[in-house]
Amino acid sequence: MTFNAFRRRDLFAMSFMVFGLSARALPEIGRPGTWGVDYGETTDPAVARGFDLLVLEPDFPRPLAPLRGPGSRLLGYISLGEVNAARPFVTELDKAGALRQPNPNWPQSRLIDLRDPAWTALVLDRLIPAISRKGYDGIFMDTLDNAEALERQDADRNKGMVAGAARLVQAIRKRFPAMAIMMNRGYALLPQVAPQIDLVLAEAMASRWNFTDGRYEMTPVEDWQWQADHLLAAKRINPRLGLATLDYWDPRDRATVASLYARERAAGFQPYVSTLALDRLIPEPLS
Numbered sequence: 001m002t003f004n005a006f007r008r009r010d011l012f013a014m015s016f017m018v019f020g021l022s023a024r025a026l027p028e029i030g031r032p033g034t035w036g037v038d039y040g041e042t043t044d045p046a047v048a049r050g051f052d053l054l055v056l057e058p059d060f061p062r063p064l065a066p067l068r069g070p071g072s073r074l075l076g077y078i079s080l081g082e083v084n085a086a087r088p089f090v091t092e093l094d095k096a097g098a099l100r101q102p103n104p105n106w107p108q109s110r111l112i113d114l115r116d117p118a119w120t121a122l123v124l125d126r127l128i129p130a131i132s133r134k135g136y137d138g139i140f141m142d143t144l145d146n147a148e149a150l151e152r153q154d155a156d157r158n159k160g161m162v163a164g165a166a167r168l169v170q171a172i173r174k175r176f177p178a179m180a181i182m183m184n185r186g187y188a189l190l191p192q193v194a195p196q197i198d199l200v201l202a203e204a205m206a207s208r209w210n211f212t213d214g215r216y217e218m219t220p221v222e223d224w225q226w227q228a229d230h231l232l233a234a235k236r237i238n239p240r241l242g243l244a245t246l247d248y249w250d251p252r253d254r255a256t257v258a259s260l261y262a263r264e265r266a267a268g269f270q271p272y273v274s275t276l277a278l279d280r281l282i283p284e285p286l287s
Contacts, residue, residue, distance in 0.1 A: 029053075029073060029138075029180045029198040035244055036272050037140075039077065040279035043067055047281045053199075054281075055140040055182065064135045073180055076136040078127065080168065081143030082109045089126075093118060100150070114147050115164030123168065124175050138180025138198075141169070148188035166192035173197070182244070187230040194234040199242035202227040202269070206260055207247040209276045216249050228267060244270045251275065254285040261285075 035053035041060045048054060049069035056067075058076035067074065083090060083099070085108050093099050096118035100111035112119055131139065147165035150158040166189040173181065173196035182199040183190075190200060205227055210217045231243045245264045249257050257273050261284055264271035274282050 029242065033270070034272075034284070035270060036281045037246065037274065037278050038281045039277075044281060047283060050283060051281070053182075056136075058131050058134055058136060073137040074135070075138045075140045075180060075182055076131045076134070077140050077142060078123075078131075079109075079143045080112070080123065080141050081114060081146030081165070082106075082111045084109050089122060093122070111146055111150065113164075114144075114161055114168055120168055120171060124171060128172065128176060128179075138182065139172075140182045140184065140201075141172075141186070142184045144169070144183060144186035144189065147186075151188075162188045163192075165189050169193040170196050182242075187227075190230060190234045191237065194237040194241055197238075197241065199244050199270075200231060200234055201244045201246055202231055203246045205245040205247055205269070206263055207249050207273075209248050228269075231269065242270060243268065244272070247271065247273045248276050249273055251282050258285050 033052040034050065035055075036051045037055040038048075039057045041057075043054075043056065043062065045066040048067040049072070051069065051072060053073050053075070054067065055075045055077060056062075058078075064074055082103055083093065085102075090099070090110065093112070093116075094110075096116065098113050098116035098119045100113055103109040103111060128139065144165050147161040151161040165186070169181075169183070169186075169189065170193060172179075181197045182201060183193070183197050184201045184203055186193070186200075194200070204219060206224055207216055207218050209215075235241050235243060247260045247264070249260060251257060251273075260273050261271050273284070
């Protein structure tokens with residue numbers, strides 16, 4: 001998400017891998033069937049094996065084999081638009097001039113100049129190859145919509161930030177042609193990168209967490225439609241692109257959770273509903 005929107009985690013942004021990934025007889029990545037996300041330190045293997053696609057935090061050491069169902073794919077999280085200030089390479093990026101101000105909502109994170117070649121080199125040469133050694137099949141790219149927010153904030157200083165973010169995604173695909181790539185939002189660059197990614201995620205599509213009132217709520221119809229329009233436009237560019245949604249709701253309210261799944265699925269999207277913490281997998285309620 002942008003630094004003007006909520007995110008539930010930004011502490012672990014970097015360590016990934018898909019270097020030397022070979023083609024395998026797996027289902028088309030753009031049609032994962034069931035998918036889920038778990039940024040918790042431990043993941044229940046019995047639950048995990050019920051999903052066709054999982055997004056996990058790769059910085060937590062864990063055996064991946066017990067989490068794999070038949071033909072499933074595992075993606076590692078990476079933040080491309082900002083970096084936690086505790087990362088060992090932050091000083092390196094700061095000296096290169098690739099870092100910007102802290103995220104106002106997450107002060108421990110520094111925004112990144114997505115046009116900077118030092119960041120591109122770090123992502124391509126070190127961060128993504130690192131995930132390959134851990135056994136992941138691809139990456140889940142977050143915070144790329146920071147590019148649009150920065151460009152809107154200061155059009156002169158940040159001119160070309162969206163184009164720079166698009167070039168980074170294109171460079172990732174060129175370097176790792178067999179890697180599964182899922183992108184969160186990033187709608188401003190989506191027209192340029194739709195052919196290079198396998199799935200795009202609409203987060204907080206039909207429901208979200210209201211930080212002011214401290215409760216889950218439905219998003220306005222116009223917000224849902226705005227995201228849906230971007231997803232469908234990208235699908236027209238890349239017909240093989242998977243369209244996923246992530247909604248937030250109290251899992252104890254099974255009726256509402258079931259209705260969220262039904263609504264998103266009826267629109268042609270691949271839904272997942274979880275809590276704001278995203279720290280455990282929550283299966284879809286049985287009908």
